Amino acid sequence: MPELLKVSGLVAGYGEAKVLAGIDVTLGQGQALALLGRNGTGKTTLINTIVGHTRRFAGSITLNGKELTKLRPDQRALAGIGWVPQERNIFKSLTVEENLTAVAVPGPWTVQRIYQMFPRLQERKANLGNQLSGGEQQMLAIGRALMLNPQVLLLDEPLEGLAPIIVQELLAVLQQIIRDEGMSVILVEQNARKALGITHDAIVLERGSVVHAAPAKTLLDDPGLLDGLLGVARH
Template identity: 80%
Template sequence: MADLLKLEGIVAGYGEARVLMGVDLTLGEGQALALLGRNGTGKTTLINTIVGHTRRFAGRIELAGRDITGLRPDQRALAGIGWVPQERNIFKSLTVEENLTAIAVRGPWNVQRVYAMFPRLQERRANMGNQLSGGEQQMLAIGRALMLNPRVLLLDEPLEGLAPIIVQELMAALQRIIRDEGMSAILVEQNARKALAITHDAVVLERGSVVHRASAQELLADAATLDGLLGVSKH
């Protein structure tokens, strides 16, 4: 399988601080990767580096064989990097529908398809972003990223701080997007078991370096390794 996304020797961080220490990572077309690690190990920094929001000291990033290392974040988005940040960053003074169409790129994902995936958004389509619940804002952030018709979707803790019923809805939607629709994705999620249940492969970071690689099902079935790496055996 050809690599859709490829990172080679990435050293990156903020200001003079180096957080990532020579990260190599590949993502195949139609594959989803769980990016795991304890707090402060560099997961968000890695996502931000792919997006273009960190200082890169060394390394190279390719998307579908194209070197995007020198591109600005907006150019990377147009090249096919879809991003759902922890902060969601929706336009709170625009309606749901305006949020979806403001940065849309022509392709298979359109407003009606997003509404079919998230019926709550269709119900709230005339509401302003600041009138939505946290869960609805997260659905909107994911829907807006899909409207870019990306080659790869980066999801940074999309379930954080949400009520269990909303987590269940979002998990079902993400499983459809990743498994049924075949969207290539990298998923950062503190609940490792939830992330591993809907992804194909897993990478674990520790102190800015990759310390473990496995198939998602292999790691999910290996409670001892999962507990040793993340301390999640009881979850």
């Protein structure tokens, strides 16, 4: 499988604090990777470093062989990095449609395709961002990232704080993006089993290092191993 995104020997953090301790991650074309670990293990820092919002001390990040580490966040977005942050960061004073068109890059993902995927956004297309529910805001954040027509989509806890019915709706959409559309994805999600159910591979972080890497199905089929890695009690 062609290598798309490669993170090599990455040391990064905030200010003088180093959070990531020499991380290596490879994402293949059309592959989806679950990024797992307890709170504070470096998952969001890894996503933020790929996007360009942390301090890099060492290592490299390449996309299709192109070095990203010296590019600004906006340049990384244009290079093919789509990002859905925990905070969503939609433009709350713009309408749904303005949010989508403001960042649009020509490609297969269009406003109409986003509306087909999220009919609720079409119903709300004239509403301002601050008039949307939390679930609708998350749909808009995903749709806006897709409007960049990225090569890689980074999702940082997209299901957090949402009602169960919205979680199921978003999981179905993410599965469609991954399985049917062949989008390359890195997914950070606290509910490991939900993430593993729609991804191909998984890595587990602990103290800023990769402590386990395996096919997603391997971890799903071994709940004891998964819970041990994540330090949680069996439910």
